Amino acid sequence: MKKITKEQAFEILEEYGTPPHVIRHCEAVSRVAYKVGLKMQEKGVNVDPELAMIAGLLHDMARVHDDHQTVAADWLRERGYDELADIIAVHMTYSTFNDIEKSTETDLVCLGDRVCIEGEYVGIEKRFEYIINKAARNAPQHIQFIRSKEYQMKSYIRELEKYIGITLDELMAEDKKTEKQEYKR
Numbered sequence: 001m002k003k004i005t006k007e008q009a010f011e012i013l014e015e016y017g018t019p020p021h022v023i024r025h026c027e028a029v030s031r032v033a034y035k036v037g038l039k040m041q042e043k044g045v046n047v048d049p050e051l052a053m054i055a056g057l058l059h060d061m062a063r064v065h066d067d068h069q070t071v072a073a074d075w076l077r078e079r080g081y082d083e084l085a086d087i088i089a090v091h092m093t094y095s096t097f098n099d100i101e102k103s104t105e106t107d108l109v110c111l112g113d114r115v116c117i118e119g120e121y122v123g124i125e126k127r128f129e130y131i132i133n134k135a136a137r138n139a140p141q142h143i144q145f146i147r148s149k150e151y152q153m154k155s156y157i158r159e160l161e162k163y164i165g166i167t168l169d170e171l172m173a174e175d176k177k178t179e180k181q182e183y184k185r
Helices: 006-016 020-042 049-058 068-078 082-090 105-113 123-138 140-164 168-182
Strands: none
Touching (some): 006 049, 020 140, 049 082, 049 105, 068 082, 123 140, 140 168
């Protein structure tokens, strides 16, 4: 399996022309995926926090395109990064998270994507409020579906927090103290 370092991931984002505000979002998603992955790994869950971090960094690399997840996955697959491509290909439609003990890197990236706005961890409440407000303007017929996904995510997060012994808010508050040093390019 071909691997990408964090530095290479940032080079890919820049080479691909990913806008700076999207890169900030990718960094935030990456931090959540990595930090939660470390906690899960400490508890014996077989996840690779490094893979989740890189997938989080690249998940929206093609955000300027329609069907951006497919465009990015195809680009990565053409270069032999199948494992990353598999995660990124489903991040927009991924809705059934695994049981906590069987979590995957896809679960971690999708969790991160659902609790960040732009370049900031905001938690589940603010993120879904943002999504619902956007849907109210652009696709009000989807609000009920979005609400059902919000309920599922809240349930998953409650189970996750119980399992890792810390809330996401607490975990990411700890991260805020070190994020500048850890994620510098």
